[in-house]
Amino acid sequence: MDRQMKKLLFVFFILFVAGTECLAQGYADKVRQDRQEYFEKLKDKVDFGPGDQVSKYLKYYDPDTSFIIKARFEIKGKAKKTEMITSSGDRKSFVVFGELHFTVNAKKCVLQVYRSAVLTPLTRNLLFVPFKDLTSGNDTYGAGRYLDFKMEEIKGDALLIDFNKAYNPLCAYETGFSCPVPPRENHLKVRIEAGEKNFKE
Numbered sequence: 001m002d003r004q005m006k007k008l009l010f011v012f013f014i015l016f017v018a019g020t021e022c023l024a025q026g027y028a029d030k031v032r033q034d035r036q037e038y039f040e041k042l043k044d045k046v047d048f049g050p051g052d053q054v055s056k057y058l059k060y061y062d063p064d065t066s067f068i069i070k071a072r073f074e075i076k077g078k079a080k081k082t083e084m085i086t087s088s089g090d091r092k093s094f095v096v097f098g099e100l101h102f103t104v105n106a107k108k109c110v111l112q113v114y115r116s117a118v119l120t121p122l123t124r125n126l127l128f129v130p131f132k133d134l135t136s137g138n139d140t141y142g143a144g145r146y147l148d149f150k151m152e153e154i155k156g157d158a159l160l161i162d163f164n165k166a167y168n169p170l171c172a173y174e175t176g177f178s179c180p181v182p183p184r185e186n187h188l189k190v191r192i193e194a195g196e197k198n199f200k201e
Contacts, residue, residue, distance in 0.1 A: 027063060027065060028062070028063040031063040031164050032063070034165075035054050035058070035060060036054045038054075038167070039054035039057070039058060042058075042173075045170060046170065046173045046174055047174070048173075057199075058196060058199065059196070059197035059198065059199070059200070060195065060196050060197055061139075061164075061193050061194050061195060061197060063164050063194075064164065064193070064194050067162070067163040067164055067192065067193070067194035067195075068160065068161070068162045068163075068164070069102045069103070069104065069160070069161045069162075069163070070102070070158055070159075070160055070161075071100040071101060071102035071111075071158065071159050071160070071161050072100070072101040072102070072157055072158060073098055073099070073100055073101075073113070073154055073157055073158055073159040074098055074099045074100075074101065074157070075097065075098040076096055076097060076098050076099075079095045079096065079097065079115075080095065080096040081093060081094070081095055081096075081117055082094055082095070082096055082114075082183075084114070084130075084180040084181065084183060085180075085181050086178040086179055086180050086181060087143065087169070087171045087177070087178060087179045087181060088177075088178040088179075090178050092178075092180055093116075093117035093118065094114040094115065094116060094117055094128070094180075095114065095115045095116070095117050096112055096113070096114060097113045097114060097115040097127060098112075098113045099111065099112055099113065100112075100113060100129070100159060100161065102161060104188070104190045104192070105190060107189065107190050109188050109189075109190060110185075111129050111131055111186050111188070112129070112183070112185050112186055113127050113128070113129055113149070114127065114128045114129070114130075115127055115128065116128070125150050125151050125152070126148060126149070126150065126151075127148070127149040127150070127151065127153075128146065128147075128148060128149075128180075129146065129147040129148075129149070129186070130144055130145075130146050130147075130180055130181070130182035130183075130186055131144055131145060131146075131147070131166075131182050131186040131187070131188060131192075132144040132145075132182045132186065132187045132188065133187075133188040133189075133190060133191060133192040134188070134189065134190060134191040134192075135191050135192060135193060138198075139193070139197055139198060140168075140192075140195075140196070140197055140198050141168045141169070141172045141196075141198050141199065142198075143169065143171065143172070143179070143181055143182075144169070144181065144182035144186075145166040145167060145168055145169075145195060145196060146166065146167055146168075146169060147161065147163070147165060147166055147167075148165075163192050163194035163195050164194045164195055165195060166192065166194060166195025166196060167195065167196045168196050168198075168199060172198070172199045173199055
C-alpha cells in the first residue's frame with residue numbers, strides 16, 4: 001500500500017470516528033433533555049421539594065448507545081390474560097401481548113410484553129414491559145424498572161429497545177402508589193447498566 005493510500009485511509013478513519021462521536025453526543029444530549037422533561041411531568045405526581053433540575057433528585061446511568069438493542073418481537077397468537085401483583089398487594093389485569101428476544105453481552109434474553117386488559121383511548125396504543133435485572137436492589141430500584149412502547153414502534157417482527165429510557169415506578173419515590181411488580185418471567189440474568197438508578201432522598 002503506497003503512502004498516498006495510507007493517508008487517505010487515515011483521513012477516512014478520523015472522519016468516521018469524529019462522525020460517530022458527534023452522533024453519540026447528539027444522542028446523549030437528547031436523552032438528557034428527555035429526562036428533564038420527564039422530571040417536569042413527574043413533579044405533578046411526586047413532591048420532591050424545591051429545585052427544578054432533574055440531576056438534583058433523579059440519578060441515571062450515563063447515556064450508552066450499546067444498550068439500544070434490536071429485539072425480535074413475537075406476537076402472541078391468542079392473547080393470554082394475566083394478573084400482575086402490585087406493591088400494595090392489589091392485582092392489575094394485563095394481556096400478554098408478545099415477547100422480545102434479544103442478546104445482552106452474548107447472553108440470550110426474553111421479556112414479556114404486556115398490554116392493558118382494559119382498552120381505552122389512552123391505553124389502546126400502549127405496551128408495557130416491567131423488568132428486573134442483576135442491578136436491581138443495588139444500583140437500581142429493588143422492585144424493578146419499567147419500559148413503555150407504542151404499537152407503531154413494532155416494525156414487522158422487530159422492536160428497538162432503548163434501556164436508557166428505563167424508569168422507576170412511582171413507588172420508588174413515595175408510598176401510597178400501587179405499582180405492578182415485574183413477574184418472574186421478566187427477571188433478566190444480566191446487568192442492565194442503563195436508564196434510571198435507585199432513588200435516594
